[in-house]
Amino acid sequence: MNYFSSNFKLGILGGGQLGKMLLYNTRKFDIYTKVLDPSNEAPCKIASDEFQLGDLMNYDAVYNFGKQVDVLTIEIENVNVDALEDLEKEGVLVYPASKTLRTIQNKAKQKLFYVDNNLPTAPFTRFAYLSEIEDAITNGGLEFPFVWKAAQFGYDGNGVKVVRKLADLENLPKGECIAEDLVPFKNELAVIVARSPSGDSKTYPVVEMEFHPEANQVEYVICPARISDELAKKATDVALAVSKSFEHVGLLAVEMFQTQDDEILINEVAPRPHNSGHQTIEASYTSQFEQHIRAILDLPLGRTDSKVGGVMVNLVGAEGYTGNVVYKHIEDIMNMNGVTPHIYGKKQTRPFRKMGHVTIVNEDLGEARRIAQEVKQSIKVISK
Numbered sequence: 001m002n003y004f005s006s007n008f009k010l011g012i013l014g015g016g017q018l019g020k021m022l023l024y025n026t027r028k029f030d031i032y033t034k035v036l037d038p039s040n041e042a043p044c045k046i047a048s049d050e051f052q053l054g055d056l057m058n059y060d061a062v063y064n065f066g067k068q069v070d071v072l073t074i075e076i077e078n079v080n081v082d083a084l085e086d087l088e089k090e091g092v093l094v095y096p097a098s099k100t101l102r103t104i105q106n107k108a109k110q111k112l113f114y115v116d117n118n119l120p121t122a123p124f125t126r127f128a129y130l131s132e133i134e135d136a137i138t139n140g141g142l143e144f145p146f147v148w149k150a151a152q153f154g155y156d157g158n159g160v161k162v163v164r165k166l167a168d169l170e171n172l173p174k175g176e177c178i179a180e181d182l183v184p185f186k187n188e189l190a191v192i193v194a195r196s197p198s199g200d201s202k203t204y205p206v207v208e209m210e211f212h213p214e215a216n217q218v219e220y221v222i223c224p225a226r227i228s229d230e231l232a233k234k235a236t237d238v239a240l241a242v243s244k245s246f247e248h249v250g251l252l253a254v255e256m257f258q259t260q261d262d263e264i265l266i267n268e269v270a271p272r273p274h275n276s277g278h279q280t281i282e283a284s285y286t287s288q289f290e291q292h293i294r295a296i297l298d299l300p301l302g303r304t305d306s307k308v309g310g311v312m313v314n315l316v317g318a319e320g321y322t323g324n325v326v327y328k329h330i331e332d333i334m335n336m337n338g339v340t341p342h343i344y345g346k347k348q349t350r351p352f353r354k355m356g357h358v359t360i361v362n363e364d365l366g367e368a369r370r371i372a373q374e375v376k377q378s379i380k381v382i383s384k
Contacts, residue, residue, distance in 0.1 A: 001070075003297055005030045010297075011069030013056055014076035015042030017344035017354065018273045018289075021281070022075060023047040025290040031297075036065045043345035059083045066092050073250060073296050075272055077105050078153060095197070095249040095296040096271040103246070104271055108151045108178050114266055117245040120238065121266045122257070124180040126151075130172055133179055137166065142179055151176035160216055183265060185257035189225055190276035191239035193252045194291045197298045202291075203239060204284065204304045206232045207276050209255070212316075215352045220372055221312040222365065223279050231262055238264045246271075251292045253277065275314070275357075282340050282359040283310030309365035311372040315341070315356035315381050317349035323383035325349040327356075333375045338362050341379075355381045 001008060010026060012019050015037030023044060026033045035048040038055050045051045054061035056076065062083035066072050071093045072084070084098035096104075103109045114121040125142065127133055136142035150159035150173055162182060163169060188209040195201040208225035209218045225232065239254040246252065246269075253274030255267040277288035286294075286302025294301055315327075325347060333339050343356040358375050362368035 001297075003029070003031050003299075006032075008032060008071075009034055009069040010293075011036070011065060011072040012044070012048070013062065013065070013072065013074045013079045015039065015044035015048075015051065016075060017043050017346075017356075018075035019044040020047055020344060021278075021287075021289045021342075022073075022273065022292060024281075025287070025293050028290075029293070031293070034065070034069055036061065041347060046345070056080065063087060066094070071095065071296060073272075073292070074101070077101060077271065078155075081105065093197075093296075096252075097247075097249065100246050100248055100271055104269060106151050106176075107149045107154065107268065108176060110268060111178060111180075113245070114242075117241075119242055119245060119266055120264060122181045122183045124178045126176075126178050128176055130169065130174045130177060133169060133177070134166070136179070145182045147180040147182055148172060149178050149180060151178065183257045183259060185259055185265075186262075187225070187227065187258040188267070189227070189235050189256045189258055189264075190221075190274070191236055191254050191256070192274060192277045192280075192288055193239050193243040193248075193254065194288075194295045194301050194304070195243050195248055195250070195252070196295045196301060197249050200301055201240065201243060202301045202304045203236050204277060204280065204288065205306055206235045207279075209276060215316070217316065217352060217354075218275050218314055219376070220369070221276050221279055222369060223283060223306060223310045223312075224365070226365070227258070231258065231264075234262075235264050238266065242266060242269060250296045251277075251288060275312075278342070278357050279310035279312040279359050279361075280306075281342070282361050283308055308361045308363060309368050311360045311365070311368040313358045313360070313372050313375050314354060315343075315358060315379065317351050317353040317355055317381050319351045321381070321383040322350045323348065325355060326382050326384055328380040328382055329378045332378050333358060336360075336371055336374065338368070339371065339375060349381055349383050 020043040034050040062080040066087040192204040205224040208222040210220040253270040281287040338361040
């Protein structure tokens with residue numbers, strides 16, 4: 001099929017920053033894009049060929065949108081899967097497949113999938129209602145501490161909480177959830193796997209993720225992870241096994257824990273471009289966003305190795321600021337060597353909202369990490 005400068009139409013469900021960065025590449029290749037998003041302020045609005053307003057969880061909105069495109073992909077998991085399933089039956093190519101999304105959308109189903117496929121993950125218990133957790137604690141079936149996760153609609157650290165005492169359960173959503181053993185891990189790692197419909201797959205180098213203690217969001221992504229080759233191979237093998245089990249097409253970001261005794265446990269996956277791969281834009285031969293496009297269109301996959309060490313810093317809204325965004329001291333960080341800011345185009349900031357990221361590249365990874373700290377301390381995302 002001719003994708004370039006042709007009548008081919010690629011549909012993207014979701015118009016956020018991940019979509020915007022996918023569009024850097026569809027523009028590079030002159031691939032016609034249509035985007036569906038519920039917000040008129042979506043970052044993708046200005047970069048797509050066609051932009052439509054619509055609720056991603058609404059069957060009709062997603063189905064009608066999908067009928068207008070040749071290949072349909074996502075930049076967010078929370079979309080109407082029934083519509084995707086019907087589109088597939090009618091011949092629209094949907095990547096990732098509705099079956100994969102149905103499993104991944106629900107944390108309980110996702111965890112059961114790992115167990116059924118003999119993939120390593122932390123022990124957990126599934127609950128239909130939050131109240132059942134209290135019963136389990138009372139009758140000794142569950143012990144503190146554990147990690148509570150909402151089964152659905154969690155994102156960026158929302159829908160996850162470490163529970164150390166009964167009071168920690170207050171104000172949590174009442175519905176379906178899981179309680180997962182709290183893993184005393186050494187490191188949080190991630191591997192991005194790209195897989196095409198014809199079954200070709202490639203992995204990016206293992207990255208290490210440092211998290212913000214309060215927001216439960218990634219603060220730094222360090223590529224390559226500062227781990228042994230043996231451990232990197234183990235993590236990569238696990239990621240490939242997950243991708244193969246899902247028969248996934250496109251990108252799959254596999255987040256993992258490195259335990260105290262160097263075992264690898266799967267935390268969760270995202271079937272799309274991911275925060276743990278943003279540094280690939282500057283640091284790799286092929287960015288994760290270009291690779292996602294190549295994978296879903298069954299084009300040859302690009303080189304995944306890094307040209308240079310990279311560290312990514314998330315730019316999130318500062319606490320205590322809500323309103324029209326101002327990037328304070330952005331000129332100062334642009335004055336530093338190897339520093340590239342990406343601004344997502346969200347006009348309104350609020351505490352911990354993802355507003356952009358900054359990549360730091362350097363031949364010396366330690367130096368890149370040091371500059372990243374300086375970037376983090378310099379730039380502030382505030383409001384007027």
